[in-house]
Amino acid sequence: MNTKQSDNLLKNKMNRRQMLKLTGAGTAGVLIGATGFGSVANSFGYSIVDDNMTATEKVPFYGSHQSGIVTNVQKHIYFASLNVIVTSKEELKDLFEMWTPLAVRMMNGEEIAEPTTNSYVAAQDTGEAVGLSASNLTITFGVGPTLFEKSKLGLGHLKPTELEALPHFPKDQLDESYSSGDLCIQACADDPQVAFHAVRNLIRSASGKVILKWTQAGFNSIPVEKNKKQTPRNLFAFKDGTGNPNVNDTKEMNDVVWVQSNESVPWMTGGTYLVARRIQMHLETWDRTALGEQEATFGRHRDSGAPIGKTGEFEDMELARKDSSGNPIIPTTSHVHLAKLVDDRILRRSFSYSSGMDPKTGVFDAGLLFISFQKHPKQFINIQNSLGRIDKLNEYITHRGSATFACFPGIQKGSFVGESLFKA
Numbered sequence: 040m041n042t043k044q045s046d047n048l049l050k051n052k053m054n055r056r057q058m059l060k061l062t063g064a065g066t067a068g069v070l071i072g073a074t075g076f077g078s079v080a081n082s083f084g085y086s087i088v089d090d091n092m093t094a095t096e097k098v099p100f101y102g103s104h105q106s107g108i109v110t111n112v113q114k115h116i117y118f119a120s121l122n123v124i125v126t127s128k129e130e131l132k133d134l135f136e137m138w139t140p141l142a143v144r145m146m147n148g149e150e151i152a153e154p155t156t157n158s159y160v161a162a163q164d165t166g167e168a169v170g171l172s173a174s175n176l177t178i179t180f181g182v183g184p185t186l187f188e189k190s191k192l193g194l195g196h197l198k199p200t201e202l203e204a205l206p207h208f209p210k211d212q213l214d215e216s217y218s219s220g221d222l223c224i225q226a227c228a229d230d231p232q233v234a235f236h237a238v239r240n241l242i243r244s245a246s247g248k249v250i251l252k253w254t255q256a257g258f259n260s261i262p263v264e265k266n267k268k269q270t271p272r273n274l275f276a277f278k279d280g281t282g283n284p285n286v287n288d289t290k291e292m293n294d295v296v297w298v299q300s301n302e303s304v305p306w307m308t309g310g311t312y313l314v315a316r317r318i319q320m321h322l323e324t325w326d327r328t329a330l331g332e333q334e335a336t337f338g339r340h341r342d343s344g345a346p347i348g349k350t351g352e353f354e355d356m357e358l359a360r361k362d363s364s365g366n367p368i369i370p371t372t373s374h375v376h377l378a379k380l381v382d383d384r385i386l387r388r389s390f391s392y393s394s395g396m397d398p399k400t401g402v403f404d405a406g407l408l409f410i411s412f413q414k415h416p417k418q419f420i421n422i423q424n425s426l427g428r429i430d431k432l433n434e435y436i437t438h439r440g441s442a443t444f445a446c447f448p449g450i451q452k453g454s455f456v457g458e459s460l461f462k463a
C-alpha cells in the first residue's frame with residue numbers, strides 16, 4: 040500500500056470488508072487491525088518497566104542513546120517500515136507511550152504482558168519467544184520524512200530540514216515496495232524468532248494505528264576466534280565492516296553518529312539518522328568472476344580482509360601506494376578507494392538477506408540490507424556520490440530500496456520513546 044492509498048483509507052474510513060479486499064489483493068502493505076485484538080494496548084496502562092540487567096543476553100533499553108546503533112552487531116535483524124493511520128499528534132504520542140514498556144519487556148526477554156489463564160480470550164503476547172532468552176534484542180525506533188507531511192498530525196514545523204528522501208543516484212533502480220515509510224522499527228537479536236516476535240507484537244498492539252509499508256529480514260554470521268567476535272562476511276564472501284569507526288570511542292561516535300546540540304532540531308540531540316538501502320547482489324555474476332578481479336573490486340583481499348598487498352585486516356590502506364610500474368596497488372575505481380576519497384564517515388550496520396528468487400529472471404533475490412547511521416544524511420550522500428557510476432562494485436549490485444529515518448535520542452526511565460519530539 041502506498042502513501043496515497045493509506046491516505047485514501049483514512050479519508051474513507053475503510054470498513055473491515057474493504058480491509059480484507061485490500062490485504063487479499065496482494066498489495067504491498069498489510070493492514071493491521073483486522074484482528075480485533077485492540078485490547079492488547081489498552082490493558083497496559085502505560086506502566087513504567089525497568090531494565091532487568093540480571094536477564095541473560097540482555098542489552099539495556101534506557102540510556103543516552105537508543106539501543107541497536109552502537110550495540111555490537113547481532114546475528115539477525117527484522118526491519119519494518121510503517122505508515123501511520125492515526126489522525127492526531129496525541130494518538131501518535133499515545134502509541135509510542137504504549138510501545139515503550141512493551142519494548143523494555145521484550146528486551147528483558149519477557150512476554151509483553153503476564154500470560155493469560157483465561158482460555159476464552161486471545162493471549163496478549165503471541166508467544167513464539169517463550170523460553171528464549173533476550174538474545175541481545177535491541178529495538179530502535181525512527182520517524183521518516185513523510186510523517187511530517189501529514190497535516191493532521193501537526194508535526195510539519197518540527198521536521199529537520201535534513202530529513203528528506205535520499206536524492207536519486209545514477210544507478211538506482213528503486214522499487215516503492217522497498218522504500219520510504221512514516222516510522223521504522225529495527226529489531227536486532229541473536230535469535231531470528233526473537234527479532235521477528237518483537238516487531239510482530241509491536242505491530243499487533245498498534246491495531247488500527249499503523250500499517251506495514253515494507254519489511255526485510257536479514258542475517259549475519261559472526262565467527263568467533265579466541266572468544267573475540269570477528270568481522271562478519273557478506274554474501275560476496277568479503278569481510279564487511281572492517282573500516283567502520285570504533286563504536287567504543289565516544290569522541291568518534293559524537294563526531295560521526297550522534298547529533299550534538301545545535302547540529303539539528305533540538306528534539307534530535309542525542310539521536311541519529313538511519314539510511315536503509317535494499318541492495319540486490321548478483322551472486323551468479325559474482326560467482327563467475329576470478330578471485331583477483333573480486334579483490335580488485337573491493338581493494339581488499341577476500342580471505343584476510345587486508346588491503347591489497349598487505350596481510351592484516353586492520354592494516355592501513357595507504358591509497359597512494361604504487362607497484363614497481365608506478366600503478367596504484369589499490370585500484371582507483373575499487374569500492375574502498377572511492378569510499379575513502381571523501382572525508383565523510385558513517386557507521387555501517389548491515390545484514391545480508393536472502394528472500395527467495397526473482398520469478399521473472401530465476402535468479403536469487405539476495406543481497407545486503409545496507410544500514411548506516413550518521414549525524415547527517417549528507418555523510419551517506421557524499422560517499423554514495425563518490426562511489427557514483429565508477430565503483431567497480433556497480434557491475435554486481437543494484438539498489439532496489441531506499442529509506443531515511445530520524446532515530447530519536449535515548450530514553451530515560453519514566454520517559455517514553457520519542458518524548459523529545461512530542462514535547463517539542
Ligand SMILES: C=CC1=C(C)c2cc3[nH]c(cc4nc(cc5[nH]c(cc1n2)c(C)c5CCC(=O)O)C(CCC(=O)O)=C4C)c(C)c3C=C
Pocket residue numbers: 273275277278279280281282283316318319320337339374375378379385406407409419422423426436
Ligand atoms: C554509500 C555507502 C556505501 C554503500 C551503499 C555500500 C555498499 C556495499 N558495500 C559492500 C561491501 C564492502 N564495503 C566496504 C567498505 C566500505 N563501504 C562503504 C560505504 C558503502 N558501501 C564504506 C564507507 C566503506 C569503508 C571505507 C573505509 O573507510 O575503509 C568493504 C570493505 C571492508 C569494510 O571496510 O567493511 C566491503 C567488503 C557491499 C557488498 C555493498 C552493497 C551490496
Ligand SMILES: [Fe+2]
Pocket residue numbers: 374378
Ligand atoms: Fe561498502
